[in-house]
Amino acid sequence: MSYGTSRPHCDRTVAWGLLRAHYDAQGRAFDLRDEFRIDAKRFESFSLQAPHVFADMSKNLVDNHVRSLMMELARECGFEHHRAAMFAGEPVNNTEQRAVKHWLLRAPRGSSGDADLAEVHATLDAMLAYAQRVRADSKITDVVNIGIGGSDLGPQMAVIALAQFAVPGKRFHFVSNVDGHELDAVLRQVKPESTLFLIASKTFTTIETMTNARSARAWFESQGGQDIARHFAALTTNVAAAGEFGIATTFGFWDWVGGRYSMWSAIGLPIAIAIGADNFRAMLGGAHEMDRHFATAPLFENLPARLGLLDVWYRNFHGFTSRSIAPYHSALRRLPAYLQQLEMESNGKQVDAQGRALSVGTSPVLWGEPGTNGQHAYFQMLHQGTDVVPVEFIAVRDAAHSLEGHHEQLLANALAQAQALMQGKPDAGGHKNFPGNRPSTFFVLDRLDPASFGALVAMYEHRVFTSGSIWGINSFDQWGVELGKVLAKDIAPRLASGDTQGLDASTAGLLAKLRG
């Protein structure tokens, strides 16, 4: 099957028409509180247990009929064939003619007939052996990861999320922005003889990363640093460019790993240095369990698929344009930022995989902060604002600390917020009225460890695949980031010269203002 040409636009399917009719007749007036009143088993029937992740989906604006029709929609859209094509290594990233095989990075040795698996494991072994050496090297006290987008967000999120498993005596820094304030602040804290710089870039051409890498190398040399081979390593598919840059220690990966799907590859080296080889393998193991679940579980029990379908229901029928991520665990504080790239760069598209205009909305805006902080900032809008925003709670049953009372309060707040959003509270006075009937999904992990964390992230990857598949888009390219890059190249020399010829009046005026 060739993907794209044979996939119908989702809004031209029979199921879509039935969903539209159902939404118009009943969906608009759907009230969660009534559903819980009439169905004592709603929690059980709308909850799912996937590997390491439990999801209560019962507080969503979905009834049995919608759930069935959404699965019918998936079938009509060829979702199951599309999923099989990804796992078969077909070039589902059709605009770049690339396979999409981040799942292979998590596959145990010998578990797949894919020809690349042996090389995946050879690279993984080499990278983990290197990570172990760095961990054992007490002279290296600081690891500075220089990378942006997928070469920053995943590793940074993981190092923070799994900090309780981290090797003592080493600090991890992440420099992504071309804004020199960021690198400068890190360089003020480190010494050349005790620092390892990891230059992380799939392409090894990204302007921000190359600028930071050059400045880091210049600083290293100017501070009397010796032995680039010991203090710099490259993580890239472009091994030749890393060599030209002067880096001898390189860990490679493959063009079938998308940047935002790359924390499982050599891009994960800072994670491996932080948590060690066994924990890194456990993280891959958890993700692999989620891969198998996504690849094989029937749609009804398939958590990533059900979540992706829910996203389509909310975006295209309810018209919700955003989703708020509320991790009730401070170690997951970078999860919202990571998910912004994962979902918005993957599914922020206006054409289908063949380049034809879509007539339905695609990626929602994702945003959020850890609870309970968000409660004292923007939850006001979630409870009483004019727009409905589905909220996603992520709670962890077991705390990794023994401070009395904290974890109970944290979990109580997560439960209370989900309850308040749904129940609401009528008040005649207006200001104190909570409308309620506001949807949320509640995830529970037993504990936050490498395996559960790996499973959680893989769940999100496959959820994004699912909604992208229904919309018929290519979730694995990102042409939308190109135009700004090209224009920045034109503008950079103008900042020095002051030349505003050919610029629109606003850009010209701002350029003059910034030149001072």
Ligand SMILES: O=P(O)(O)OC[C@H]1O[C@](O)(CO)[C@@H](O)[C@@H]1O
């Ligand atoms: O790893 P690289 O090649 O430096 O790219 C960094 C990021 O830039 C992007 O290409 C977007 O500009 C992302 O997709 C990617 O994660």
